[in-house]
Amino acid sequence: MKLRELAHSRTGDKGNISNISVIAHDPAQYPILEKYVTAAVVKEFFAEIVKGDVIRYTLPAIGALNFVLYSALGGGVTRTLSLDAHGKGLSSALMNLEIPLEE
Amino acid sequence: MATIRIGSGAGYSGDRIEPAVELVEKGNIQYLIFECLAERTIAIAQQAKMKDPNAGYDGLLAQRMEAVLPGCKEKGIKIITNMGAANPIAGAQKIKEIAQQLGISDLKIAAVTGDDVVDVVRDGDYTILETGEHLSTIKDNIVSANAYLGTKPIVEALRGGADVIITGRVADPALFMAPLLFEFNWSEEDWDIMGQGTVIGHLLECAGQITGGYFADPGYKDVQGLARLGFPIAQVQEDGTFVITKVPGSGGKVTLATCKEQLLYEIHNPAAYITPDVVADFTGVQFTQIGENEIQVTGGKGQAKTEFLKASIGYVDSYMGEGQISYAGPGAVKRGKLALEIVEERLKLMGVSYQELKLDLIGINSLHGANLSETEHEPYEVRARVTGRTQSMKEAVRIGNEVETLYTNGPAGGGGATKSAKQVVAMVSALVPRSLINYKLHYEVI
Incomplete structure (x- = not known):
């Protein structure tokens, strides 16, 4: 199952750091996100793009995870050569993450 | 006063003009805030000011003010904005000129300065947060340095009777918190209320991003009426509890999902969001739907502010x-x-x-x-x-x-x-x- 079926997401940027929220459509499914969408999984997923660490923060009160991706924006929003300087589309990319659950 | 209604009239410098007009006409608001200063905008504005001492404020300042000043004056709505960029005083003079052209009289405009710290930064060899290197490595190429000011100067301007307040670099949430400190007389050392105030400012500062903008994903997250997206209003009680809503009949929607996405937008550690006024904690924030396009927000907390201000260079x-x-x-x-x-x-x-x-x-x-x-x-x-x-x-x-x-x-x-x-x-x-x-x-x- 794709992460898109379980969660929605938004990307934010500060300098060369991106943050990506992963929010359960149904808060009851939050434990699935917490179990499968780990910092290591997200770092591996973005291996080609993110050069630094990935840190995960949990917000069970709203059924959400927050990932902070260091060295993720090609040197920073104000100097990157990337077409999407802010990395706005990274959250959409993550929606393709495969979660090992049956549909 | 039982509640204060604050409208968010712009989420970035180039944002749509008419949603703010809609807030003035139909939003029943007391304050209208325009957050228009991105990370790099002030450096570009500083370069413009170096060429022309009367330049350096936001390029859409005149257009926005022409659109909202008459309505704000008529209804007694106060305006707070960081459109002063590198030159808040010239911005204030421009607003005065526009008001005079529109035949408005009896208007007090305050400009906040002091965020420009180029000299401070040149004198002290501070460490660049992003690289760990010293600022001396880029010293000859520096064009601007601006510290993020907090609520204090804005609150003082409100106490001074200002109808319009124009600033340079100020922490975005402070633009929204200042009227609450002024109206409710919140203690600036009540860290929990300051934390909750930061939640209000953070949720509003990107305008349409909480009312259905930057959200739609057809078939998964559908949003109607994005071409006439309504901008958000926070209706705030004295204890800090607030409701996010928008003008009835405007496009977009305010839901639990739009609020959750915006709560985490550009946030790193949600337990320690550092601002000039407080270190805010968003981890206890709760959203409750209390009506159509009405989400109640509680649970923001905070800890004492730090001894430093961040400067953007x-x-x-x-x-x-x-x-x-x-x-x-x-x-x-x-x-x-x-x-x-x-x-x-x-x-x-x-x-x-x-x-x-x-x-x-x-x-x-x-x-x-x-x-x-x-x-x-x-x-x-x-x-x-x-x-x-x-x-x-x-x-x-x-x-x-x-x-x-x-x-x-x-x-x-x-x-x-x-x-x-x-x-x-x-x-x-x-x-x-x-x-x-x-x-x-x-x-x-x-």
């Missing part, structure tokens, strides 16, 4: 040149790849030096690289894009030129070439002791 980093050209039909991808190879070889042959070069095929790999973009379908059209970082404008221009010459020298059927070259003003940040930063208020009165 703009410097001339490099130059950037870019060119693009499109290919379509059978073999489009191969022709696009060939185009990129030719440009790379040309830059070598012609001795154009660059520090970094990026070769993209838009439609294939330009956003997320080859692996994440992999698909078995070959697109009908692609657009080749070459971007390079150089040390001179002259070399940056040559990158775009080498893409454009593909018209007559490159693969078959290349069309729609575009090129550009620009100076890159990049931003870094540093922590500066609060004690070195003093704000000032300047009033213009009609």
Whole structure:
């Protein structure tokens, strides 16, 4: 199952750091996100793009995870050569993450 | 006063104009806030001010003020904005001029200055937060340095009777919190109420991003009426409990999902969101739907503010040149790849030096690289894009030129070439002791 079926997401940027929220459509499914969408999984997923660490923060009160991706924006929003300087589309990319659950 | 209604009239400098007019006319608000100052905007504005001492404020200031000032004056709505950018005093004078042209009298405009810390930063060799290097490494290239001020100068201006307050660099949430401190007399050392106030400001500061903008994903997250998106209103009680809503009948929607996405937008550690006024904790925030397009928000907390203010420093980093050209039909991808190879070889042959070069095929790999973009379908059209970082404008221009010459020298059927070259003003940040930063208020009165 794709992460898109379980969660929605938004990307934010500060300098060369991106943050990506992963929010359960149904808060009851939050434990699935917490179990499968780990910092290591997200770092591996973005291996080609993110050069630094990935840190995960949990917000069970709203059924959400927050990932902070260091060295993720090609040197920073104000100097990157990337077409999407802010990395706005990274959250959409993550929606393709495969979660090992049956549909 | 039982509740205060605050409207968010812009989420960035180029934002739509008329949603703010709708808030003035139909929002039943007491305060209208325009957050228009992105990270780099102030550095570019500083460069404009160096050329012309009367420039350096937001380019849309006049247009926005012309649109909302008459209605705000009539209804007694106060305006707070960071559209002063690098020159809040010139911005205040411009607002005065516009008000006079509109026949408005009895208006007090306050300009907040003191965020400019170029001298402080040049005198002390602070550490660049992003790289760990010393600021002396970019000293000669610095064009601007601005500390993030907090609520204090804005609250003082409100106590001074200002109807319109224009600032330079101020922490975005402070623009929204200041009227609450003023109206409810909140203690600026009640860290929990300051934390909750930060939640209010944070949720409102990107305007349409909480009312359904930056959210729609057809079939998964549908939003109606994005072409006439309503901007948000926070209806705040004295204890800090508030409801996010919008003008009835406007486009978009306010739901638990839109609020959750915006709560985490540009947040790192949600338990320690550092602002000039408080270290806010968002982890206990609760959203409750209390009506259609009405979400109640509680649970923001905080801890004591730090001894430092963050300063954002703009410097001339490099130059950037870019060119693009499109290919379509059978073999489009191969022709696009060939185009990129030719440009790379040309830059070598012609001795154009660059520090970094990026070769993209838009439609294939330009956003997320080859692996994440992999698909078995070959697109009908692609657009080749070459971007390079150089040390001179002259070399940056040559990158775009080498893409454009593909018209007559490159693969078959290349069309729609575009090129550009620009100076890159990049931003870094540093922590500066609060004690070195003093704000000032300047009033213009009609």
